[in-house]
Amino acid sequence: MTISRANGWRVAAALGLGWCxxxxxxxxxxxxxxxxPATKQTLDNTLTFxxxxxxxxxxxxxxxxxxxxxxxQIVISETDPTLFRYTITAVPDESTPEVSFSPTATPVVAKPxxxxxxTMRHDQHFSRYRVTIALIPGVNAKPVGExxxxxxxxxxxxxxxxxxxxxxxxxxxxxxxxxxxxxDVWVLTKPEWKVSVSGGVGFSGLVDKKYFIKxxxxxxxxxxxxxxxxxxxxxDIVALANVYFDHQYGRMLMFGAxxxxxxxxxxxxxxxxxxxxxxxxNFVFSGGVAFGSVATLPTGQTLxxxxxxxxxxxxxxxxxxxxxxxxxxxxxxxxxxxxxxDAFSSTTQAEGAGVAALTLGDLKGDFxxxxxxxxxxxxxxxGKPALPVTLKIGDANVVLLKEKAPLDYTTEDxxxxxxxxxxxxxxxxxxxxxxxxKTLKKKAKTQP
Numbered sequence: 001m002t003i004s005r006a007n008g009w010r011v012a013a014a015l016g017l018g019w020c021x022x023x024x025x026x027x028x029x030x031x032x033x034x035x036x037p038a039t040k041q042t043l044d045n046t047l048t049f050x051x052x053x054x055x056x057x058x059x060x061x062x063x064x065x066x067x068x069x070x071x072x073q074i075v076i077s078e079t080d081p082t083l084f085r086y087t088i089t090a091v092p093d094e095s096t097p098e099v100s101f102s103p104t105a106t107p108v109v110a111k112p113x114x115x116x117x118x119t120m121r122h123d124q125h126f127s128r129y130r131v132t133i134a135l136i137p138g139v140n141a142k143p144v145g146e147x148x149x150x151x152x153x154x155x156x157x158x159x160x161x162x163x164x165x166x167x168x169x170x171x172x173x174x175x176x177x178x179x180x181x182x183x184d185v186w187v188l189t190k191p192e193w194k195v196s197v198s199g200g201v202g203f204s205g206l207v208d209k210k211y212f213i214k215x216x217x218x219x220x221x222x223x224x225x226x227x228x229x230x231x232x233x234x235x236d237i238v239a240l241a242n243v244y245f246d247h248q249y250g251r252m253l254m255f256g257a258x259x260x261x262x263x264x265x266x267x268x269x270x271x272x273x274x275x276x277x278x279x280x281x282n283f284v285f286s287g288g289v290a291f292g293s294v295a296t297l298p299t300g301q302t303l304x305x306x307x308x309x310x311x312x313x314x315x316x317x318x319x320x321x322x323x324x325x326x327x328x329x330x331x332x333x334x335x336x337x338x339x340x341x342d343a344f345s346s347t348t349q350a351e352g353a354g355v356a357a358l359t360l361g362d363l364k365g366d367f368x369x370x371x372x373x374x375x376x377x378x379x380x381x382x383g384k385p386a387l388p389v390t391l392k393i394g395d396a397n398v399v400l401l402k403e404k405a406p407l408d409y410t411t412e413d414x415x416x417x418x419x420x421x422x423x424x425x426x427x428x429x430x431x432x433x434x435x436x437x438k439t440l441k442k443k444a445k446t447q448p
Contacts, residue, residue, distance in 0.1 A: 041073065044064060044065045044066060045064055045065075045066045045070070045071065045072040046064070046072070046073045046074075046075060047064055047072075047073075047074050047075070047185060048074075048075040049074060049075065049076055049077070049131070049183070050077050050078050051076055051077065051079035051112060051133060051178055051181070052077075052079075052112045052176055052178065053078070054181060057077075063185070063186040063187070063188060064185065064186070064187045064188070065187070065188040065189075065190055066122050066187060066188075066189070067122075067189070067190045067192055068122060068123070068124040068189050068190075068192070069121060069122065069123075069124075070121070070122055071119055071120065071121055071122070072119075072120055072122055072187055073118065073119050073120075074117070074118040074120075074129075074131055074185060075115065075116070075117050075118075076115065076116040076117075076118065076131075076133065077115050078112040078115075079110075079114050079115065079116055079133070079178065080110035080111050080112055080178055080406075081114045081116055081406050082111075082403075082407070083108060083110050083135060083136060083139050083141050083178070084133050084135060084136060084178070084180070085133075085135075085136050086116045086118055086131070086133055087131070087132045087134075088118045088120050088129055088130070088132075089129065089130050089132070090123060090126040090128075090129050090130075091126070091128050091129065091130045091184070092126070092128075093126075093127055093128055106135075106143070106179075106180065107143075107144045107177045107179050108135065108142060108143060108144065108178060109141075109142040109143070109144060109176075109177060110141075110175065110176060110178040111175060111176070112176050112178060114406060118131065122187050122189065126187070127186055127187060127188065128184050128185070128186055128187070129184070129185050129186075129187060130182060130183075130184050130185075131182065131183055131184075131185060132181075132182045133180055133181045133182070134180050135180055136359050138359060138361055138384055138385065139359055139360075139384070140360070140381060140382075140384045140385060140386045189246075191245055191246045191247035192245075193243060193245055193246070193256075194243070194245075195241060196241075196242050196244070196278075196284070196332045197239065197240070197241055197242070197332070197333065198239075198240045198242055198284045198330035198331055198332040198333065199239050199240070199330055199331060199333060200237075200238055200240070200328055200329050200330030201235060201236070201237065201238065201328065202235070202236045202237075202238035202260075202262045202270070202272060202290070202326055202327070202328040203233050203234070203235055203236075203326060203327050203328070204233070204236070204262075204270060204290040204292075204324050204325065204326035205232070205233065205234070205290075205325060205326075206234055206270055206290055206292045206294055206322055206323070206324045207231040207232065207234045207294065208267070208294055208295035208317075209225055209226075209294070209296070210225065210226035210227075210229050211223055211224065211226060211297060211314050212224060212226050212314070213307055213313065213314065220306070221306055221307055222303075222304050222305060222306060222307075223297065223301055223302075223303060223304070223305060223306075223307050223313065223314070224303060225303060234264065234267065234270070235264060236262030236264045236267075236270055237262065237263060238260050238261065238262035238263075238272060238328050238330065239260050239261055239262075240258045240259065240260030240272065240276075240284065240286065240328065240330050241258065241259050241260060242256055242257070242258045242276050242278070242284050242286070242330075242332070243256050243257050243258075244257075244278050252279060252280060253277055253278065254277070255275065255277060255278070256275070256276045256278065257273075257274070257275055257276060258273070258274060258275070258276040258284065258286040258288075258328070258330075259271075259272065259273050260272045260328070260330075262290075262328075268292055268319070270290050270291070270292035270326075271290065271292060272286070272288065272289075272326050272328060273288050273289055273291075274286055274287050274288010274289060275287070275288060278332075281332065282331055282332045283329070283330070283331060283332075284328075284330040284331070284332060285327075285328070285329055285330075286327070286328045287325065287326060287327045287328070288325070289323055289324070289325065289326070290323065290325070290326035291321060291322070291323050292321070292322065293319045293320065293321055293322070294319065294320060294321075295317045295318070296317060296318045296320050297317065297318060298313060298314075298317060298318050299318055301313060358407060358420065358422065358423065358424060359385065359424075360378050360386065360387075360389070361378065361385040362424045362427055363376050363378055363420055363427065363429075364376055364377060364378050364385075365427075365442050365443060366442070366443040367427075367429045367431075367440035367441060367442050367443065368440055368441065368443050369438060369439060369440040369441065370438075372393075372440065374392065374393050374429070374440060375391070375392040376389065376391055376392075376429070377390045387400075387401065387403065387409070388400055388401045388409075389409050389418065391416075391418060391431070398411065399411065400416070400417075400418055402414075404417065407419065407420040407421065408420075415433070415434050416431075416432065416433050416434075417431070418430070418431050418432075419432075422442075426441070426442070427441070427442040428440070428441055428442070429441075429442070
């Protein structure tokens with residue numbers, strides 16, 4: 001069963017062919033690569049959670065189904081991105097499940113006009129992802145019961161789970177109550193075609209027949225087949241490229257098709273083609289038809305006839321392509337599967353509202369662009385950042401009193417406006433003065 005040095009290149013070529021099949025397989029692109037095609041939004045990969053009513057748009061089981069390495073999305077509707085931070089994290093199945101609503105959560109008065117989309121790339125090593133909607137540390141949130149009475153003063157009845165304060169199809173009006181909440185979403189991996197390269201042992205009936213020159217008592221010579229010394233089964237070391245459908249039956253078996261090459265010392269290579277069964281994810285059993293060259297009598301020579309070239313007739317045999325059944329047992333050592341993503345958690349920005357994690361306190365500092373410097377300061381209330389926002393431009397101060405939208409502030413007359421976006425480490429301001437717009441970036445803090 002050892003491979004001769006002269007024929008070793010054939011096995012190497014088979015491994016190279018299998019690797020090429022794996023790398024060229026379009027359905028098995030590594031999760032997280034930039035050339036992954038865009039994911040179309042469907043009911044299978046998008047789940048909407050209503051933050052105001054604390055329920056899913058789908059009344060059924062909160063689960064999605066996507067291919068390994070593809071994107072899925074959690075849409076948080078009826079929320080206030082100025083008060084909450086939104087994260088999604090992959091968690092092991094063995095961890096303790098989170099309930100979708102905790103009665104001990106502290107509600108706050110909010111304006112649920114926003115929508116946040118959390119996008120995550122699915123890794124097949126995980127089937128559960130945890131979504132957390134938490135109050136931003138240091139945010140100037142108004143607890144329930146503080147200030148003038150509104151519909152928010154009765155949170156348990158105004159918008160308890162399963163109810164909605166507005167009529168169907170109507171947007172929420174005024175202030176409402178929102179709760180910090182954590183819930184789990186299950187993401188199932190869609191089965192898909194995969195390619196693996198495996199190595200093992202193959203058994204086939206493609207054997208070389210044995211011949212000898214027989215001399216009878218009268219001295220007559222004939223060519224005969226040596227049936228006693230001929231092999232009945234040939235054993236090869238094989239390399240297989242196995243294409244299989246990644247759906248387990250009985251949690252153990254997957255089915256596919258295998259193509260490969262086998263080689264043993266002193267023989268021509270054999271080619272194998274047939275169906276396969278994958279046990280678990282590593283063992284591959286296959287059977288089918290094997291093709292290859294087998295030894296035959298020299299051209300013009302027939303059995304039980306005198307040798308055409310005397311005693312040297314059998315020194316150089318002929319060959320022909322034959323076929324036979326085969327069976328292989330192989331072990332997968334190259335498997336093009338989805339790999340771990342670069343990061344298992346993700347934060348995302350609210351639509352039209354900058355990054356949800358950006359707070360008023362992050363706006364303080366110097367913003368620069370094209371020789372212009374604008375210094376931003378934020379007022380404080382009860383030790384926390386609050387409106388108004390003051391812009392110092394040269395020797396003049398511009399006071400932004402109104403919140404037009406989350407992270408979008410204007411003067412009383414609406415002629416001057418500043419929109420902020422980005423992350424706490426990189427904040428961008430779009431300043432508008434009577435229609436003239438300038439974009440400035442916050443100057444990084446100097447390290448001591």
